[in-house]
Amino acid sequence: MADSNSRNKKSKSQHPAKGSAHGTSAWGDVIRNSSDTHRLFVFAGGIGGVALLLSVALGMGDFKRFQYSYLVAFMWTLSISLGGLWWVTLQHLVNAKWSIVVRRVGELIAANIGLMAILSLPIVVPAILGNSELYLWVDSHRMLEDHALHHKSAYLNVTFFAIRVVVYFGFWFLLSQHFLKSSLKQDGESADTQTVRLRRLAGPAMMGVALTLTFAAVDFLMSLNPMWFSTIFGVYYLAGCVLAIHASLALTLLWLQKRGALVKTVSQEHFHDIGKMMFAFTIFWAYIAFSQFMLIWYANIPEETHWYLVRAENGWLKVTWFQLIGHFMLPFAFLLSRHMKRNRTALALAALWVLFVHYVDMYWLVMPTAFVEGPELHILDLTCWVALTGIFVAAVAYRARGVNLVAVGDPRLETSLAFENV
Amino acid sequence: MSEMHHKKPESQEDAPLFGLLAEYSTPGELILASRKVRDAGYTRWDTFTPFPVHGIDNAMGIKMTRLPWLVLGAALTGLSLAVWLQWWTNAVDYPWIISGKPFWSVPANVPIMFELTVLFAGITAMVGMLVMNGLPQPAHPLDLSRRFARATDDKFFLLVEARDPRFDEQSTRSLLEKSHPAALEDVPEDRTTSAQIPTGLIYGLIVLTAVAVVPFALFAKARVTKSRNTRIHAIADMDSQPKFKAQRENLVFADGRSMREPVAGTVAQGQLRDDDALYLGKVNGAWVRTFPSQVTPSAELMDRGEQRFGIYCTPCHGQSGEGNGMVHLRASKLGQGWVPPSNIHQQYIREQPVGQLFNTITHGIRSMPAYGPQIPVEDRWAIILYVRALQKSRAANLGELTAEQRQNLK
Numbered sequence: 001m002a003d004s005n006s007r008n009k010k011s012k013s014q015h016p017a018k019g020s021a022h023g024t025s026a027w028g029d030v031i032r033n034s035s036d037t038h039r040l041f042v043f044a045g046g047i048g049g050v051a052l053l054l055s056v057a058l059g060m061g062d063f064k065r066f067q068y069s070y071l072v073a074f075m076w077t078l079s080i081s082l083g084g085l086w087w088v089t090l091q092h093l094v095n096a097k098w099s100i101v102v103r104r105v106g107e108l109i110a111a112n113i114g115l116m117a118i119l120s121l122p123i124v125v126p127a128i129l130g131n132s133e134l135y136l137w138v139d140s141h142r143m144l145e146d147h148a149l150h151h152k153s154a155y156l157n158v159t160f161f162a163i164r165v166v167v168y169f170g171f172w173f174l175l176s177q178h179f180l181k182s183s184l185k186q187d188g189e190s191a192d193t194q195t196v197r198l199r200r201l202a203g204p205a206m207m208g209v210a211l212t213l214t215f216a217a218v219d220f221l222m223s224l225n226p227m228w229f230s231t232i233f234g235v236y237y238l239a240g241c242v243l244a245i246h247a248s249l250a251l252t253l254l255w256l257q258k259r260g261a262l263v264k265t266v267s268q269e270h271f272h273d274i275g276k277m278m279f280a281f282t283i284f285w286a287y288i289a290f291s292q293f294m295l296i297w298y299a300n301i302p303e304e305t306h307w308y309l310v311r312a313e314n315g316w317l318k319v320t321w322f323q324l325i326g327h328f329m330l331p332f333a334f335l336l337s338r339h340m341k342r343n344r345t346a347l348a349l350a351a352l353w354v355l356f357v358h359y360v361d362m363y364w365l366v367m368p369t370a371f372v373e374g375p376e377l378h379i380l381d382l383t384c385w386v387a388l389t390g391i392f393v394a395a396v397a398y399r400a401r402g403v404n405l406v407a408v409g410d411p412r413l414e415t416s417l418a419f420e421n422v
Numbered sequence: 423m424s425e426m427h428h429k430k431p432e433s434q435e436d437a438p439l440f441g442l443l444a445e446y447s448t449p450g451e452l453i454l455a456s457r458k459v460r461d462a463g464y465t466r467w468d469t470f471t472p473f474p475v476h477g478i479d480n481a482m483g484i485k486m487t488r489l490p491w492l493v494l495g496a497a498l499t500g501l502s503l504a505v506w507l508q509w510w511t512n513a514v515d516y517p518w519i520i521s522g523k524p525f526w527s528v529p530a531n532v533p534i535m536f537e538l539t540v541l542f543a544g545i546t547a548m549v550g551m552l553v554m555n556g557l558p559q560p561a562h563p564l565d566l567s568r569r570f571a572r573a574t575d576d577k578f579f580l581l582v583e584a585r586d587p588r589f590d591e592q593s594t595r596s597l598l599e600k601s602h603p604a605a606l607e608d609v610p611e612d613r614t615t616s617a618q619i620p621t622g623l624i625y626g627l628i629v630l631t632a633v634a635v636v637p638f639a640l641f642a643k644a645r646v647t648k649s650r651n652t653r654i655h656a657i658a659d660m661d662s663q664p665k666f667k668a669q670r671e672n673l674v675f676a677d678g679r680s681m682r683e684p685v686a687g688t689v690a691q692g693q694l695r696d697d698d699a700l701y702l703g704k705v706n707g708a709w710v711r712t713f714p715s716q717v718t719p720s721a722e723l724m725d726r727g728e729q730r731f732g733i734y735c736t737p738c739h740g741q742s743g744e745g746n747g748m749v750h751l752r753a754s755k756l757g758q759g760w761v762p763p764s765n766i767h768q769q770y771i772r773e774q775p776v777g778q779l780f781n782t783i784t785h786g787i788r789s790m791p792a793y794g795p796q797i798p799v800e801d802r803w804a805i806i807l808y809v810r811a812l813q814k815s816r817a818a819n820l821g822e823l824t825a826e827q828r829q830n831l832k
Binding site for chain 1 (some may be wrong): 476477479480488494521522530531533536
């Protein structure tokens with residue numbers, strides 16, 4: 001990062017768009033904010049660290065509960081990062097111009113995937129050490145004894161799981177770092193070399209992201225109930241990822257603008273587009289969630305329906321109804337009008353709500369496995385969420401210190417700055 | 423357009439001015455010019471571009487369209503119609519149990535609800551857009567301008583109409599000139615194109631409408647008339663497929679049968695059943711009294727027999743073989759003439775050789791149908807093993823028990 005910064009300074013004189021030492025761009029906007037991002041890093045990191053210690057202390061007493069609460073929070077934060085990686089890949093793939101002014105923030109969020117690899121250890125290590133409280137399939141004897149499961153042990157076994165986790169995080173880490181580094185490098189260039197190169201990479205990268213994301217969703221979430229299977233499950237998780245990244249982008253940009261950065265860079269038009277994507281993927285999520293439900297409901301095969309049966313009985317039925325109303329109907333109606341997407345307060349509310357219902361969605365996917373009778377809220381749910389979110393935000397803020405918050409070297413920047421929806 | 427002329431009412435010469443047309447080379451220039459015209463307070467003017475130009479609405483001062491409200495209304499109409507249609511057809515008009523679901527199952531209706539919502543919204547958006555824009559417009563004075571043809575290619579145009587209340591030939595012209603157009607042109611009224619709709623088009627539409635009604639008229643007729651004729655086959659080769667069905671006539675062969683015998687002297691793979699004890703239950707014309715050598719009585723075979731007995735035999739013979747199964751109970755109650763299934767615990771059945779029981783299962787007896795085609799040979803023997811066990815459970819001799827078993831009886 002220091003390397004690209006020095007390159008920035010060198011090129012300032014030759015390239016008018018690169019901005020001054022105070023992080024001011026050619027169009028007179030603040031495009032760096034080291035002091036506020038540093039404060040955020042210290043603040044979020046502090047809270048996250050304390051919450052993590054608290055979670056560990058509480059988890060000593062009830063390790064099973066810790067694992068479940070941690071998995072919910074982990075899949076939630078992972079989805080923001082993964083959504084970011086998917087989103088950045090998509091922008092390169094389709095040669096998107098509107099998003100150039102927003103893309104750097106997406107790249108910074110996507111680059112958190114390395115951190116997520118470390119944060120996955122409380123899930124992965126116990127499984128490798130043979131703790132089957134979370135993932136039943138870790139117990140190979142149980143798998144082999146069960147007629148419906150022993151065929152799956154070729155895939156669901158600890159060794160192959162460990163290999164897959166390394167492959168997923170390795171691929172995500174390399175790809176996200178590559179996107180961020182190439183983009184930072186371009187800040188100091190005036191050519192479209194990186195743009196063309198990344199666009200060529202984006203096609204194969206998208207296939208890789210799609211496959212790894214699908215299998216990761218299967219491994220971390222679907223395999224909680226090894227008997228159950230749904231081929232659309234990866235897409236379901238992707239829908240959540242895409243919602244999460246757009247909500248996060250909106251909130252991050254609104255926060256940056258409140259702190260005086262990017263005020264003249266990111267306009268109502270860009271927020272409108274982020275809102276549109278949030279709206280579209282609210283429908284997409286419902287479409288996928290319902291597709292999964294309807295086929296299973298219609299076919300009515302016991303090994304498939306039991307997954308929904310648990311969620312349609314006792315305390316979980318309320319959460320399932322909440323999914324339909326809170327995750328689809330409310331945000332759909334709320335974001336339908338263009339005025340809502342162009343209003344910053346309304347968009348911020350929608351983004352917060354989307355992140356909340358996405359958390360409920362993760363809770364609904366994970367918890368019924370262990371707590372059949374209904375949701376049993378636990379203090380660990382809160383501490384794990386605060387810990388992971390705090391650390392996540394701190395890492396993004398840390399990465400954002402001292403770098404341009406806009407890809408100033410992108411040749412399509414001017415188009416993006418002047419972007420209008422109508 | 424000139425081919426469609428029916429008459430040339432007047433000459434194009436000295437036609438009054440329709441408007442002033444300014445041509446620009448870039449969308450940026452057009453937007454700047456539009457702002458000027460907008461700020462000057464004109465209302466009857468328009469711009470023409472080869473592709474959508476972002477920001478032109480604002481530059482022209484066009485207010486937000488009301489079309490979204492129409493679309494929303496249409497979407498809700500489509501949604502309600504889909505709910506009503508499926509509720510009425512599934513639960514009211516023709517209630518029919520499908521997969522054991524309730525007559526009106528909302529999850530199954532959601533795809534149609536989605537489709538009709540999108541269909542109504544989509545069609546309304548398109549038709550509404552056309553109508554609100556005053557389209558289609560078969561003729562327009564601009565069609566006569568050669569220069570204007572490039573509006574679909576690479577030029578950007580701005581037209582101020584003469585009927586605008588603020589229009590003044592001199593001042594409007596100078597306003598447009600200030601925006602530095604690449605060209606400025608007078609557009610005269612169209613005096614050559616007939617305002618009448620061509621008669622051919624009218625008759626064509628009438629014929630088309632009449633033809634379009636025919637299928638609906640046929641549907642309506644078919645709903646109210648009874649006919650001995652076969653119904654209309656909309657997709658003939660789906661209704662009567664060119665294939666030979668079992669038990670049907672086939673004129674290709676001399677014997678007229680569509681099901682073919684194996685070629686004389688041949689046996690299909692796996693069909694050589696030359697072990698009479700196993701496949702027929704008899705040896706040299708006499709029923710076998712012991713299980714064939716391929717069948718070894720065991721606990722697994724007994725379990726299998728119990729399971730198969732439960733599936734195939736209990737409906738008539740009952741759980742314990744007394745001939746009181748559900749089918750029997752129901753048939754007796756209906757009292758329409760019913761040969762009751764045998765109680766397998768009767769003396770004469772207990773004394774039947776296993777081969778004869780095998781034969782009964784395979785070919786049926788009295789009103790009992792043949793189960794040979796349904797139950798594989800192994801399973802038939804398994805059932806017989808279980809039947810023997812059932813029989814023994816009612817009629818075992820004290821002498822057959824071991825000392826220990828006798829002890830347990832006391």
